[in-house]
Amino acid sequence: MSTLPVLGLTLGDVAGIGPEITLRALLEHADLREECVPVVVGDAGALRRAASYVGVDPAVVVTIDHPSQATNDPGLVEVLQVGEEMEEVPVGELSAVAGDGSYRFVVAACDLAKEGAIDGIVTAPLNKAAMHAGGHQYPGHTELLAEQFDVQNFSLVLSAGDLYFFHLTTHVSLTQAIAGITPERTDDVLDLVQAFAEAMGRPDTRVGVAGLNPHAGENRLFGDEDADVLEPAVRRARERGIDAHGPLPADALIPQAVQGKWELVVVCYHDQGHAPFKAVYGDDGVNITVGLPVVRVSVDHGTAFDIAGTGVAREASLVLAARRAAALAPGWDTVWRTAQRVTV
Secondary structure (H helix, E strand, C coil): CCCCCEEEEECCCCCCCHHHHHHHHHHCCHHHHHCCEEEEEECHHHHHHHHHHHCCCHHHEEEECCHHHCCCCCCCEEEEECCCCCCCCCCCCCCHHHHHHHHHHHHHHHHHHHCCCCCEEEECCCCHHHHHHCCCCCCCHHHHHHHHCCCCCCEEEEEECCEEEEECCCCCCHHHHHHHCCHHHHHHHHHHHHHHHHHCCCCCCCEEEECCCHHHHCCCCCCCHHHHHHHHHHHHHHHCCCCEEEEECHHHHHHHHHCCCCCEEEECCHHHHHHHHHHHHHHHCEEEEECECCEEEEECCCCCCCCCCCCCCCCHHHHHHHHHHHHHHHHHHHHHHHHHHHHC
8 A cells, every 4th residue: 555645635615525435436436445545535524414315324434633544445535634624514505615625625625646646536526606705705716726735827628548738827807808818828838738648658749739829820810819819839849849730720729629639628618618628528538736846636527516515516527537647646756847847
């Protein structure tokens, strides 16, 4: 077990499906323990309550004081308790208490990563409105993690198999996204893409850059951003040795990527990447944050308040996230060091 990466699984919003999918992932997929040592960073009370939803004995939930105490017993869910237990938080409802808890779970996991106690972070979903109600004004996990690790250049990356979608902007309005697609941001993300490709041993992989506007602007007929920002950024990237191409019409680039023509893709805003990605891959996709000193992988879905507590939530994305984090963790220092070298 000592050679396996230790992963901190943050429980997310305890009013959502996080507790039940965590139980299912850790108890119904025993072979996961051959790839990693999963330790839940969250709330034992919420997990014990969720045990009834998925038909397991709440006694399988045990608390430990430090990841080093984890036994990796496939019949147990080992938890680092963060704060007071929250089993009284109503299920399926927006809760400031749950939002605050989801924030504290992430911060605790980051602290463990900084001290070297865990090798990666896997995040169950949080609810942004609940986190805001709890007093923490972050657009989402990605920005909170970036602040905790004091990094400025990072990207939300959707991944399925060998396909990776890097995002220039994420959790902002469309107006803000357009304003946020600057030469500097585009350069930074293309450098992150190259760092990731180098660390994965594929430095010559082609990078497809999606256009912002329909038809990538159609020679300025549909906007100037593609010609004024993205096209020069692609030229600069090629001068730096990055095999970048574009901007290319998104409605052509993304189907080509799904069909295997591209492995590394840069999209301009949240829904340009998320909508087609989720439509095609569903539970087979995960969310990776590139630019952090520790690997972080998340499920690619939300808290699903509408089905929380019913026991029907699927754990597939969380299992995949843990597997991907376990696979990436041993080499993540190379990703981090390469990213630092090419972006500083």
